[in-house]
Amino acid sequence: MLTNRKVYLDHNATTPIHPEVKKAMVAAMATFGNPSSLHEYGRVARLLVEDSRAALASFIGADPKEVVFMGSGSEANNTVLNLFSCAGFRKCEVVGCSLGKKEVITTKIEHPCVLESAACLAERGAVVHFVGVDRYGKINLDEFKQKLSENTGLISIMMANNEIGTLQDVKELCRISHAKGALFHTDAVQAVGKIPVNVKDLDVDYLSLSGHKIYGPKGIGALYVKKGVQFCPFICGGHQEHGRRAGTENTLGIVGLAKAIEMRKKEMIGEHERVLKLKMLLKQGIEENIPDVQFNGHPTDSLAGTLNVSFLGAEGEAILLYLDLEGIAVSTGSACASASLDPSHVLTATGISQEQAHGSIRMSLGRETSLEDINYVIKKLIKVIKHVRKISTVASGDRHG
Numbered sequence: 576m577l578t579n580r581k582v583y584l585d586h587n588a589t590t591p592i593h594p595e596v597k598k599a600m601v602a603a604m605a606t607f608g609n610p611s612s613l614h615e616y617g618r619v620a621r622l623l624v625e626d627s628r629a630a631l632a633s634f635i636g637a638d639p640k641e642v643v644f645m646g647s648g649s650e651a652n653n654t655v656l657n658l659f660s661c662a663g664f665r666k667c668e669v670v671g672c673s674l675g676k677k678e679v680i681t682t683k684i685e686h687p688c689v690l691e692s693a694a695c696l697a698e699r700g701a702v703v704h705f706v707g708v709d710r711y712g713k714i715n716l717d718e719f720k721q722k723l724s725e726n727t728g729l730i731s732i733m734m735a736n737n738e739i740g741t742l743q744d745v746k747e748l749c750r751i752s753h754a755k756g757a758l759f760h761t762d763a764v765q766a767v768g769k770i771p772v773n774v775k776d777l778d779v780d781y782l783s784l785s786g787h788k789i790y791g792p793k794g795i796g797a798l799y800v801k802k803g804v805q806f807c808p809f810i811c812g813g814h815q816e817h818g819r820r821a822g823t824e825n826t827l828g829i830v831g832l833a834k835a836i837e838m839r840k841k842e843m844i845g846e847h848e849r850v851l852k853l854k855m856l857l858k859q860g861i862e863e864n865i866p867d868v869q870f871n872g873h874p875t876d877s878l879a880g881t882l883n884v885s886f887l888g889a890e891g892e893a894i895l896l897y898l899d900l901e902g903i904a905v906s907t908g909s910a911c912a913s914a915s916l917d918p919s920h921v922l923t924a925t926g927i928s929q930e931q932a933h934g935s936i937r938m939s940l941g942r943e944t945s946l947e948d949i950n951y952v953i954k955k956l957i958k959v960i961k962h963v964r965k966i967s968t969v970a971s972g973d974r975h976g
């Protein structure tokens with residue numbers, strides 16, 4: 576039976592457009608000029624792009640010239656990983672990245688757009704190390720230090736994990752990496768706009784972010800590229816973005832991203848406390864009412880709104896579908912991998928069993944999540960888990976063989 580009540584707990588997959596972002600984008604539709612055109616139509620569009628760049632740069636502590644607009648977070652990440660196979664990058668002396676540097680380090684829990692780009696590099700002759708994580712998703716520091724050497728050219732480690740919310744100490748990892756002369760990239764798609772991020776304080780060389788995770792539009796992202804650090808365009812054939820990303824600028828998306836950033840600046844801090852409180856209530860409601868559960872991700876050093884939980888003896892996909900019938904949207908694994916029935920690579924890397932990984936769901940709260948929503952979700956979860964466990968093939972033992 577379908578319900579009229581809707582509770583959206585999938586903010587790590589994407590977020591609803593902020594009303595102010597929508598307003599700004601609708602207004603910007605009147606500006607149709609090509610920002611590269613020299614006439615007035617073009618100049619007006621150029622102003623929108625550059626004002627937006629300045630707003631974004633100021634939010635992350637960068638210089639506007641260090642911000643390159645991209646089509647998505649995935650494109651920003653691909654661009655950085657692709658730098659490694661670029662001859663110019665391998666020869667770069669400014670940052671000590673000589674031709675001899677053939678190694679890349681990343682982790683086992685990165686977003687697929689990093690993992691698969693890294694795997695491509697390996698096919699093209701790079702030595703790629705996928706460093707493991709502990710039970711809570713924190714990088715194994717000893718293993719990281721062991722893999723890091725004078726041969727390491729590039730390191731890519733995410734700031735906040737999209738499935739379990741665990742935060743990495745990017746500042747410290749970057750410091751260790753720089754001491755060996757390696758360049759450092761962080762995928763901050765799930766972090767920017769949720770926790771304070773300052774590129775100068777972190778001292779990262781590259782940082783990726785995305786519009787649709789912070790109540791902005793889809794199809795717009797950005798890459799921070801530290802001044803003086805080597806860069807090769809991933810998309811070639813145009814002078815846009817100072818020759819760093821070809822293609823006519825997505826003016827509407829850029830305006831939407833800048834407005835989303837402006838709203839994050841106003842709302843982020845207060846929202847963090849509120850969302851964290853709601854998540855703890857949700858966690859408590861589950862702990863007190865549902866037996867055989869296990870929470871995944873770091874208990875404290877994680878995104879305020881992300882709760883990943885395994886329900887033993889139940890299938891995550893079945894839980895998702897029954898919750899959907901109650902109007903509640905959650906996810907299993909990452910949004911782009913959730914059509915796959917393979918257990919999440921992130922949960923597997925934390926060392927939990929296949930059965931626990933199969934029985935996990937991710938609930939990610941956001942700016943519109945209310946206490947009533949949380950109480951409703953707890954009530955429905957109790958019913959759904961009871962039902963799914965009864966019908967689950969896992970519970971009947973079919974999958975134990």
Ligand SMILES: Cc1ncc(COP(=O)(O)O)c(C=O)c1O
Nearest residue numbers: 647648649686737762764765785
């Ligand atoms: C950690 C992380 N990196 C990268 C991406 C890709 O961003 P986009 O959807 O903008 O391509 C996502 C999206 O799920 C993500 O969560």
